[in-house]
Amino acid sequence: MKFEFQNPTKIIFGAGVLARLGEVVRSHGKRALLVTGGGSVKRNGVFDRAAASLKDAGVSVVECSGIEPNPRITSVVRGAEIARKESCEVVIALGGGSTMDASKVIAAAVLYGGDPWDMIGHGQDNWAIPTRALPVITVPTLAATGSEMNSGAVIGSEDLKVKSFVMADCLFPKVALVDPELTLSVPRDQTAFGVCDLITHVTEGYFNGIDGTPIQDRFAEGVILTAMEWGPKAVADGSNLEARTQVQWAALVALNGWVQVGTAFSPPVHMIEHALSAHHDITHGAGLAVVNPAWMRFAVKARPDRFAQFAQRVFGLSTTAKDNLGLALEGIDKFEDFLRSLGCPTHLSELGIADELFSRYAEDAVLVVRDENGNLPGRPPMSKADIVEVLRSAL
Numbered sequence: 157m158k159f160e161f162q163n164p165t166k167i168i169f170g171a172g173v174l175a176r177l178g179e180v181v182r183s184h185g186k187r188a189l190l191v192t193g194g195g196s197v198k199r200n201g202v203f204d205r206a207a208a209s210l211k212d213a214g215v216s217v218v219e220c221s222g223i224e225p226n227p228r229i230t231s232v233v234r235g236a237e238i239a240r241k242e243s244c245e246v247v248i249a250l251g252g253g254s255t256m257d258a259s260k261v262i263a264a265a266v267l268y269g270g271d272p273w274d275m276i277g278h279g280q281d282n283w284a285i286p287t288r289a290l291p292v293i294t295v296p297t298l299a300a301t302g303s304e305m306n307s308g309a310v311i312g313s314e315d316l317k318v319k320s321f322v323m324a325d326c327l328f329p330k331v332a333l334v335d336p337e338l339t340l341s342v343p344r345d346q347t348a349f350g351v352c353d354l355i356t357h358v359t360e361g362y363f364n365g366i367d368g369t370p371i372q373d374r375f376a377e378g379v380i381l382t383a384m385e386w387g388p389k390a391v392a393d394g395s396n397l398e399a400r401t402q403v404q405w406a407a408l409v410a411l412n413g414w415v416q417v418g419t420a421f422s423p424p425v426h427m428i429e430h431a432l433s434a435h436h437d438i439t440h441g442a443g444l445a446v447v448n449p450a451w452m453r454f455a456v457k458a459r460p461d462r463f464a465q466f467a468q469r470v471f472g473l474s475t476t477a478k479d480n481l482g483l484a485l486e487g488i489d490k491f492e493d494f495l496r497s498l499g500c501p502t503h504l505s506e507l508g509i510a511d512e513l514f515s516r517y518a519e520d521a522v523l524v525v526r527d528e529n530g531n532l533p534g535r536p537p538m539s540k541a542d543i544v545e546v547l548r549s550a551l
């Protein structure tokens with residue numbers, strides 16, 4: 157293992173911390189762009205509570221509402237124009253991963269002279285990875301992406317049917333104000349998809365990282381086991397604050413860098429899912445629930461011992477009378493059963509996706525990240541034909 161690690165985002169975590177929003181924002185600016193999604197925060201009263209806290213602290217607010225799930229670059233352009241025109245000094249993301257991701261790129265786009273799409277990797281020669289951004293304060297209302305405390309953002313172009321990412325140090329939020337009460341209103345399906353997303357963030361590192369990372373393995377297993385214990389409780393009873401709290405903490409930990417540090421992993425399942433959601437506007441976590449088990453059945457042949465470890469440590473399956481491959485496959489079946497028990501889809505047909513564009517998804521998946529052979533990095537690296545094969549197996 158060889159690595160450098162820093163995550164500069166301050167976390168303020170716990171039920172009720174929304175009341176501190178004004179105080180937190182005030183130390184980063186007096187005029188804020190408040191970014192929200194399609195209206196859930198208005199319907200459940202969170203917006204009014206946030207606005208009151210900001211007003212009390214003397215922060216004036218300009219709104220940018222209407223960030224869509226699978227956020228689009230057009231929304232980023234719109235948000236940046238508002239922020240520039242209104243001389244905003246700080247950006248507040250009040251919403252799910254889509255709102256947080258759009259907010260981060262808006263914060264960078266305000267200070268960037270060119271087309272914000274230059275900042276999102278899509279195979280261009282000169283990827284304009286941002287080096288400056290307005291300070292961002294994240295207030296997640298959905299436990300899933302971990303965007304509240306990482307430097308990544310995922311944005312799509314509706315015209316190009318491409319969904320891709322940017323990662324840059326300047327995009328780390330200054331503060332993640334994480335109040336699990338805000339997630340009490342998340343519908344059952346989105347709760348389940350969020351649990352799937354957070355687990356997938358961990359499995360990507362677990363299965364695609366380098367060998368010899370025993371502490372990271374245990375961190376990963378701890379996050380997965382916690383999500384498997386508390387996720388179903390949050391899905392069964394959305395008003396269970398304890399379950400919401402544990403799931404939200406798990407989601408944050410799953411992708412703030414700590415679990416995967418030193419593993420040098422690549423996320424093939426995410427790259428494939430992003431191609432699907434670019435074309436079909438499906439929920440990210442639902443797409444992952446389909447792709448991840450299918451990908452596991454492909455990757456298991458290259459690394460049966462690793463998957464056998466997963467089967468043993470996560471599902472308590474025993475080695476007796478089974479070879480490692482048999483054990484590994486049983487673990488994958490159990491994992492898929494778990495996703496299904498949460499209410500997640502596990503076949504593309506459940507998402508209304510057929511095989512017409514499989515080769516296009518494969519092209520798109522390697523558009524941004526590919527190795528010297530043009531394959532999608534991971535263990536094992538995937539050719540475009542492999543990607544098509546995995547998708548076919550998920551029909």
Ligand code: NZQ
Nearest residue numbers: 193194195196225226252253254297300303308341342440
């Ligand atoms: O838009 P509103 O009205 O707020 O409704 C949203 C949306 O319809 C709703 N919702 C959010 N909080 C709610 C709520 N409904 C009721 N009560 C609440 N408290 O949930 C729906 C989905 O919201 P969205 O923000 O799209 O979900 P999520 O947090 O799962 O974010 C998904 C996006 O994040 C990207 C995904 O690709 C996708 O675009 N990702 C970002 C990552 C990152 N930055 O690190 C990593 C992830 O792997 C992922 O790729």
Ligand code: ZN
Nearest residue numbers: 301353357426
């Ligand atoms: Zn994800």
